[in-house]
Amino acid sequence: MINVAILTVSDSRVMKTDSSGDLIAQLVTEEGLRVSDREIVKDDIVDIQAAYLQMEQAAPDIIITTGGTGVAKRDVTIQALTPLLRKTIPGFGEMFRQLSFDEIGTRALASQALAGFNQRWQLTYCLPGSQNACQTALQRLIIPEYQHLLFESSNQRKDDHHHAH
Template structure:
């Protein structure tokens, strides 16, 4: 295990959920990507998906099964609009809920938006030694979440605790083995 003075970069996947934005308008996903890279981490995947519970769940499930990915940052789809489905998509994948993430995000956002913070469904969880954080879609909310919580919690030097040691214990499972297993399973019984 690294000592408190050693920075251990994490591999991060960034997902933006939006029915109306394309890559050029994805300021929130770009912000998270820029900040993660500037902090010394590696953004190894970045995607934009429509607000569809099954597409979101499928991609996040693939990412948490990938031994290269330690962290998934999701922006968008956390509100109460009819199509907002990020929490419903990812919560079933969690082994453990990170209750404090949503609580702290709402506490911090109350300074900016007052009681409207109760409408934030920001959440975090642990899935297969991968931490997953779901933030609202605005760049301001992503800034608040990154600066107020994530920058420190993803830094191996932050004390008294951080998520680096936990996610760096992720079992090695090359993605090609996952693909082989899925292919074997999907072809089972077709002969």
């Protein structure tokens, strides 16, 4: 069973009003994955890092964050999480912005959405806060490709383990 942790970054949302978190949970559950953890954290670099690292320690296969990926002053998710990723997957962000551009035009350029692997080779996706964006990312990019990426990362994990001894 593949476990997914969902982290919503928002100053205003609570579980009851976290529509993007709800949508992500629904889509991954429909795909047959299990939501193992779900949190909401404020738009604060240290708070985001602390919440993310706690999720990382709980060892899900995938961590999906939603919110804080734009260019506004309060948008700090990417700044917070980039240092915690050991390898990024540039194609994800490029393709996501391309798909978004087709949907919302040049506003897509402000999205810093990204994907990568953290220190424990867990697959991480940082998505915008909008439901539409989350739906596009999951249906068009994440769900079609996560199995292949997890397969790649399991090889990396074995490799790390091998080199550690």
